Amino acid sequence: MRAVCFYFQVHQPYRLKKYRFFNIGNDHYYDDEYLNRSIMERVADQSYLPMNQLLLNLIKNYPVDFKVSFSISGMALEQFEQYSPQVIESFKKLAQTGNVEFLTETYAHSLVALKDKKEFKRQVQQHSEKIEQLFGVKPLTFRNTELIYSDEIGEAVNDMGFETMLTEGAKHILGWKSPNYVYEHAEHSKLKLLLKNYSLSDDIAFRFSTQDWSEWPLTTEKYLTWLKEVNAKDEVVNLFMDYETFGEHQWAETGIFDFMRILASKIIEDGEFTFLKPSEVTKQGQSVGKLHVPNPISWADEERDVSAWLGNEMQDEAFGKLYALAPQMLYCENEYLKRDWLKLQTSDHFYYMCTKWYADGDVHKYFNPYPSPYEAFINYMNVLADFQIRLDEEINLKSIDGSEERKILEESLADMSIINELSLTKFRLFLKEIRIKDLYVLYAFMSEDLKKWTTETMQRKKLKEFQLFTNENQHTLKDLNNAWIPVSKLLKKIILEAK
Template identity: 50%
Template sequence: MKHICLYFQLHQPFRLRKYSFFSIGGDDLYFDDVQNREIIQRVARNCYLPFNQLLLQLIISTGYQFRVSFSLSGTVISQLQVYAPEVLASFRALVDTGCVELLGETSAHSLAGIISEREFRRQVTAHKHLVRQLFGQMPQTFRNTELIYADQLAPVVHDLGFDTILAEGTSGILEWRSPDYMYAAESCPAVRLLLKNGRLSDDIAFRFSDSSWSGWPLTAATYLSWLNAISGDAPIINLFMDYESFGEHIPQSSGISGFMEAFISGAISAGYTFVTPQEAGALLPVSSTLSFPAYTSWADTEKDLSAWLGNDMQREAFHALYQLEDQVMKYGHQQDILTCWNRLQSSDHFYYMSTKGMSDGDVHNYFSPYASPFNAFINYMNVLTDFSIRVRKKTAAGPSYVRPYV
């Protein structure tokens, strides 16, 4: 019997206002509340509410055989609490079925794990308790921001109370091996690794509505035939996707809802078993240990950190932000400082600064609210400069680390 682990990521950042050099020192309103409200409410209408209802119906209609997992970033939760609380209620209804596992991650959807273990631990712990408070479930599976993973993360994540980590099944790491097995982390064998089947995941999340794709239009029967073609002894197919793809990036008019309903129902009828990551860990043996000597992610062609740290602008902004960590943590009990600190760490701000070309550049541009990567960099650095001034004033901590940009 083959298993399918279906996982969805929900995330929305707090997008910044247009913030000029002349605002520095006199304006501490950094975030575009109007745009953030409009986007979260639109995505709730197009994706979160209708697809939550569809998945709830599938859980019930399949006799609770359909199982699914989600991770909700702390930033999307914060916005849903204010702008669309009905979405959180719909997730509670899903969790109450007993067929949904909620995953842990960094509360700010940040890159903290690659630069500051202290900040990483703080955010992961905060996110765990937020999920427990809102949904009554303590996460045991960890999914780092954008599936970023390397060997050094596993012992830390295990120490934080997780026994399973999701990661990208890159060819550079797997070589001759398949992502369709259970692995253990070489750096911490007590941690199981579930690896994304990139081709089959992206056939839905990225290619479903692409009329130039050779597989278009994709039907549930065709997709199931591709799953059936996987080696017979491979025990699990991990399908990891952004939830916003369903109804937001891929419009309802494409037939995506009908496809997902037919695929899930058809898979169960064909003998597949849907499992959550924790259920997979209880059912499946570990095939072997696996080492990730360098950071991988699920972003862009390279599947590394270059989506966020691939050019000088991105690296300068990133390091300027984390140079403020000691000051913020010393006096970060002041809620306004801590709230801004969290929001400014979201990986999206660095993603918008990418200067990649070709198809990767098209994806970056699609998500960016800026006219250019340079505009994204200037705007972010102006905000960060003002934030550093505020922190300095509150802490009496000497000159700012960050220089302003016009």
């Protein structure tokens, strides 16, 4: 029997308040509290709560047959907890049925997979833990922000242990092939890929209430006919869409809720299709072949690429400056800065700077708080400038005046991440051979976890010498630069000898 796989994306960003140039250095609170609360409460009432109840009723009516899946961003989960805790409770009721699969994604709904593998892995782990904490289930399936995927991203996801991943059934990738099968990563056959059927998905998500569409009005009978017209050999129809489709993008007055309720019932009663969760699809189905995706794809716009977020100079500059701070963030222990770091990575900030709009872009403009992409850019860069000042102060960069000195430190901090990757054996050897004065300088810029690992691993005699040296000396930026040269040589020696 062929399958239908419903997947819904649930996400709301923390929108930034109007942040002027003169706020930089003086105002460290960036959220538009009123806008975030009002949007969340409105969408909860119009979309999340009634749709969750509708799905719960369907599951009660068809406890064996009806199944769906969700990916809820960390940003949305936090705002549910802040502004609409009843939404969390309604999702918990769905989780308790066992008929709903919760997917993992990047916690911040970010583009980090395109830039920083370590931060990518950290956010995925953070999100997975949040889902398990709230809903009592450990996610088995991964879905990247906006279904962004490439061979490289897939490899990273495979390395994290996932065996199922969702992405777009982009025509320029598939060519003559159908999205209605299970595929696999180009090199890692364990990672199975489910591809969105964008035509049938977008008929509901974007075209349902468009009265100048040739197929309007869309009835359940018509849609079921289209489903049944899918090639009989095709195994699964993946219907992926924003959850806000129901009640927000498509208002209740359009009949979208009744459409979904009746459609699910008709599909079950017709008997030609069965509903499956993503992990069930890949477990039951066989891969029909490898999918090669050398360049990132997504479910956005006609191009199905990442140009909606990284398609102009403003977006590229903002994205570059944001992730230029990643090395310093490795050594930041300030919880407020870490929370703001996550919020600033949310992909929506870059989407607001988009200067090209297509039909599906109108949906994103619906939640866009800026009158123009240029104002979005200026506002974001002002906030980022203040964030950088706070970060500089946190990791003792405030006293650094020269740009050359700053460059030295940033490069050293970036290179220092190599130490985090050493095995225990290599790390012990490193601590045994490093000079006390060099270790002393590096220690000041280590993360708290690395400091703890250092003191716990160091030989007792050397630890006493190190503590004595620490009490009698003070470091400077010049010391850090001087220390890193021999340390870098030592690290290379240890790594090469191990090979």
